[in-house]
Amino acid sequence: DQQVKQNSPSLSVQEGRISILNCDYTNSMFDYFLWYKKYPAEGPTFLISISSIKDKNEDGRFTVFLNKSAKHLSLHIVPSQPGDSAVYFCAAKRNSGGSNYKLTFGKGTLLTVNP
Amino acid sequence: DAGVIQSPRHEVTEMGQEVTLRCKPISGHDYLFWYRQTMMRGLELLIYFNNNVPIDDSGMPEDRFSAKMPNASFSTLKIQPSEPRDSAVYFCASSFAHYGYTFGSGTRLTVV
Numbered sequence: 001d002q003q004v005k006q007n008s009p010s011l012s013v014q015e016g017r018i019s020i021l022n023c024d025y026t027n028s029m030f031d032y033f034l035w036y037k038k039y040p041a042e043g044p045t046f047l048i049s050i051s052s053i054k055d056k057n058e059d060g061r062f063t064v065f066l067n068k069s070a071k072h073l074s075l076h077i078v079p080s081q082p083g084d085s086a087v088y089f090c091a092a093k094r095n096s097g098g099s100n101y102k103l104t105f106g107k108g109t110l111l112t113v114n115p
Numbered sequence: 116d117a118g119v120i121q122s123p124r125h126e127v128t129e130m131g132q133e134v135t136l137r138c139k140p141i142s143g144h145d146y147l148f149w150y151r152q153t154m155m156r157g158l159e160l161l162i163y164f165n166n167n168v169p170i171d172d173s174g175m176p177e178d179r180f181s182a183k184m185p186n187a188s189f190s191t192l193k194i195q196p197s198e199p200r201d202s203a204v205y206f207c208a209s210s211f212a213h214y215g216y217t218f219g220s221g222t223r224l225t226v227v
Contacts, residue, residue, distance in 0.1 A: 006157075034215065043119070043206055043218030044158070089158060101146055102171060103216065107157030 003027045004092050006106035014114055019077040021109050023090030026071065030092040034103065035064060035075050038087040048075070080113045119219035121207050127225045133195040136222045139188055140209030148216065149182055149192050150206040164190065197226045
């Protein structure tokens with residue numbers, strides 16, 4: 001039972017254009033969402049996060065949007081650069097209601113940015 | 116800060132053998148997580164510890180899998196006996212309270 005779904009296994013974009021990676025979740029108790037980036041032979045690294053009290057969070061070229069009613073979030077990268085080519089994982093957790101710090105991850109989306 | 120250190124980086128073993136994966140978390144972090152990455156299932160949480168105590172092991176696939184954390188600076192994940200379907204990349208991550216995880220570089224396990 002996948003509680004966090006990334007339905008696009010891969011995405012290819014041209015350098016300089018926008019990359020949009022999508023993520024859906026089914027567990028309405030999730031209230032904190034994160035994106036991780038993973039290069040080959042390395043562990044995932046934290047990229048950006050958003051709390052359920054917000055609908056947008058921006059950090060440089062990276063923006064995460066959250067639509068709670070649709071249980072959907074997206075990561076926008078503008079402009080995309082070849083160094084952004086990596087696997088991107090969407091993750092979610094429940095921050096409230098006690099100590100539950102475990103993250104539930106999606107399967108990941110492989111982003112390829114072509115020069 | 117050396118980050119989360121996992122060993123070995125690669126492990127190739129024969130079916131039926133015992134495999135032990137090791138993890139050294141970041142000093143001061145009080146949570147430690149073991150994840151497994153496969154193409155089919157993505158990143159799955161196997162087990163996590165808080166202050167060296169196992170909190171949730173519901174993701175451990177079978178009794179063949181066991182994990183220990185004897186002290187704050189060391190954890191092991193053991194598979195005995197190993198099977199080809201255990202082939203995956205195993206990640207260890209640590210965190211302080213509810214802050215973000217720091218992952219190790221992973222151990223790529225191949226069981227032949």
